[in-house]
Amino acid sequence: MDSVAFNDPAAARALVNTIAGLARRLPEVRLMEVCGTHTMEIGRLGIRQLLPDSVRLISGPGCPVCVTPAAYIDAAAELAVSQGVCIATFGDLFRVPGNRRSFAQVKAAGAGIEVVASPRAALDLARKSSGEVVFTAVGFETTIPATAAAVKAAASEGITNLSFFVAHRLVPPALDVLLADSSLRISGFLLPGHVSAIVGAGAYGTLIRRGVPGVITGFEALDILAGICGLLGLLAGNEVAIKNEYTRVVPEDGNPAARRLMEEVYEPCDAIWRGIGMLPQSGLRLRPEFAAFDASVRYGLKEQGDEMPEGCGCGRVLKGLIPPEECLLFGAACTPENPVGPCMVSSEGSCAAAFKYGGAR
16 A cells, blocks of 8 residues: 555555455444544545445544543633633644533633644743643643653753643553443454554554454555455454554554653553543553642642533444434534534544534445
């Protein structure tokens, strides 16, 4: 796949034909992607319409903003309102509803919410500010090293008015929880290219132990088709393996330097995933030596239990139990302009992708 031009229609047709041939040798298969970019690109490119009826693509918890607990948003918003703290946050999180309100709503009411493009931008904000700044550290392994670098930079510079409210989540432990749910009937995983560039293929040992194959792949049309083709090939051969179809970006061992940085700054912990619940060892917290930069310590913040809005099906969508269109609120009470649940807000959310591109085959 890596040697083929991305815009080669003949290569796309060949992959589609190979997928059809492999599908004829298999019963119905359910392939889950756990990457928001994959979710969006599958919808935008009309990948589902190219597949045989027996090959079902289902979206899992691949959107880090979508799985960020509502109580986390509430706690950060309350800091801005009641204590005058400036909350620095990614744009994707700005309109995501908490249990009570979103960052957009508290900013409209006059609270200090600043949208930043990176953790480094939060550092710059703190350097220029005389007040307290809290960065909402959300995201999967793709963004965790950048936040870890910002924590170390703040420590080395002696910045005292910046702290990090950490809600990072780890992908491999979530896969283990998904596979433990037999009702999902997952045949294989399309594994996220960006996350895999950090963690490497070896991080997905839980799939091997549970007898489920996975293929790491990228985000172009041919990448995704090659990933599907590779998964079907593994299933047809009764082979349980992790295959890397994204070798131009993902080395076999990922990025050891980035992982060392993560391990230096963070330690694993149990964590709540919105709509899914508490998942063992699926989150990160700052190590005790960086407690001075931990907003949870500085302000006594705790992640409480999580709730979903009444009627919202985001939890079932994030687990892959239902497609977005089966949520009773989808497209009526819940739209991108008036979102009820997080999956309709984020640019990587399953509901946003289905609303924009249509999920029908």
